[in-house]
Each structure stands twice: as C-alpha cells, then as structure tokens.
Amino acid sequence: MPNSELSSLGNTSHTAENTQADNALCLENQVCFSLYSAANAMVRAYRPMLDKLDLTYPQYLVMLVLWQEQGISVKTLGDKLFLDSGTLTPLLKRLESKGLVSRGRSDQDERVRVLSLTSAGQALKLEASEIPHLMRCKIGAEIEDLKALKSMCDKALKQLHASIE
Amino acid sequence: MPNSELSSLGNTSHTAENTQADNALCLENQVCFSLYSAANAMVRAYRPMLDKLDLTYPQYLVMLVLWQEQGISVKTLGDKLFLDSGTLTPLLKRLESKGLVSRGRSDQDERVRVLSLTSAGQALKLEASEIPHLMRCKIGAEIEDLKALKSMCDKALKQLHASIE
DNA sequence: GTAATTTAAGTTGTGCACAATTTAATTGTG
C-alpha cells in the first residue's frame, strides 16, 4: 500500500474499511485542532493578568507594538499583527476611549491614522512588564521547546500566507 | 548578570537601559503571538474548503466528533473540544437549522442533550474526506514537523489547563 | 488636468469564545 496518508498523523495500518479517511478525519490526529485549542487556552491564561490592566489579548498585542514604535498607521499595525481594519478600527477606538491611545491623522495623507500612546498608555508598560515572566511560568516549558514551538508556528504561518497567492 | 530572561526568547545582551523588559515585551519574541497568528491563519486557510460544505471551522470540529461518535452530550462534546455550552449551544442550533445535526433529549436525564447526525450530516463526511489532504498541502510541512508541532501544542495546552488549578 | 485606479480606513453583518448568570433537573444529606 502506498503511503497516501492525509493531513492526519495517525498510523496507516487499518483493520476496517475506509479507515484512511476515518484516520484523517479523527480529532486526535488534527494538528490544526491542537493549534486552535492551544491558542484559545493561551488567550484564556492571559486573561486574569490582562484583566488587571483592563486589556484584552488583542489589545495587549496592539500595546506591545505601540510600546515599541509609535506614530505608525493602522495599515502598518495590521501588517505587524496580521489583522485588518475591520478588527483594528473598533479595537483602537476602545483603546482610545480608555485613554491609552490617540488616533491622529497624517498631514501628508489625510487617509492614514497616526497612532500614538497617551501618557497613561506609555505608563501601562511598567505594569505589563511582569506579564511575560508570569506567562512563561504558566506555560512552564523549557526555553528550547518554546523556541521550537515559536519557529514552527512562524513557519506554518508563512506557508499558509504563501498558499493564498 | 544572572539570566532572569522573561517569557521572551530574545537574547539577553543589551546596550540600552531597561532592555530586558523591552526584549520581553517585544512582539518578535512572543511565542503566544506566533501561536495566535498561526491559529488565525489556519482557520482562514480552512475557509475556502469549508465554505463548500457551508461549515465554519468550529462547526467542522463538531462534525469531526460526531462523525466519530454519536449520541454524546453537549458536555462530552465540550470536553473533547475544550469549548463550553455558551459557545456550543448556538453553534449546534445552527447545525440543526442546516439539517445536519439533531438535538434530542436523554430519557434518563432530561437535562442532557443527545447529539446525533441526520442522514445529510452523515453524508457530509464523504465531501469532507478530501479536506485533510488539501489542508496538509496548504501547510506544506514535513510530517515530522507537523507531529512535533502537534505534540508541543498539546503539551502547552495541558500545562495551561493544569495552571488553572 | 481629468478620469480611472488604487489605497487607507471605516462600516456592516455573521459567528465564534468566554465570563457571568439563569433555569431546570438530578443528586446528596439529614
């Protein structure tokens, strides 16, 4: 029998009929389901820490970018976070109404928003500084494992983006 | 300098002040962001295939479970998918209104829903059978890499669940 | 220089995820 294994990771031996498709359609063999569940669990794990800052996880990601670099556009932010204006516009409005972010306009190009932090937004960085450490304790993995996980996620993401073309 | 590296994966050398926290709060070093982005991209990649079956990715997951085992409760389904009734009840109603799933009641316990497939729901399995193969092509990774990715996601998920206790 | 095209951001609508709460049925305890 040629190894025409599908996207499942189960073994190819089978005793009943149609087991190949059964294997492929089996929840236990779904890489994507593991990815999806781990991502959900990760967001859940962040929640109690982020609640103290009154941030959601996607809002925290936006703050991470802005703590690093201000004056960027919604487009640039979206390119960094792989999110579109449909997601970011309302999110940024929420951050603005919390007094963390200001949404200016570019002088050169009236279409683009220029995103920057208020002093409160800037100050929040200090309160957030312990989160990465706390989170790493929650995941409780070796740094090498985390590096490997990150690099495989990045690789998968790159491939999936390429497959759209 | 002791290596008190935070959950970032960046190197520990720094030239400016406060670089340790900067490193930890840097988007490029966030394992969780990679996980989150990869999971989003994965769901996006499934969409064109699942559109043909008129299913969303979470609906597809429910169908995967029911193709494997019917007569289970919402609770059991939720335990398998790591989702709660707040997510599953409306999702199952949608699957019911599409004529794929029936939501009966247990005779022994009037509280529990007994989930089963209609003939249309059962038949959809055949149409879905090519999806795992197509998806693996999209991710385009070696099977060993996928196995590693899956096992690390499962490990992270387990840890994150444990850290709630 | 004006019309066609492109681009940035915003809007609308759908479907998750999940916290918090509610409802109703079952189980446990005195």
Add this chain to the structure above:
DNA sequence: CACAATTAAATTGTGCACAACTTAAATTAC
C-alpha cells in the same frame, strides 16, 4: 421526604476575526 448542593444546558453581553462593502483621499494613466 424535604431541601441544599450540584450539574447540564441555555442565555446575555462583550469583544474579537473576518468577509464584503463603502467612503474618501491619493496616485496613475492618458
């Protein structure tokens, strides 16, 4: 038996993600 506690599912409300579309400004082509 009664009544407290537990459990299963549903409900409500918030905030993503994203597709599809709209609006308006900038760019390009002629």
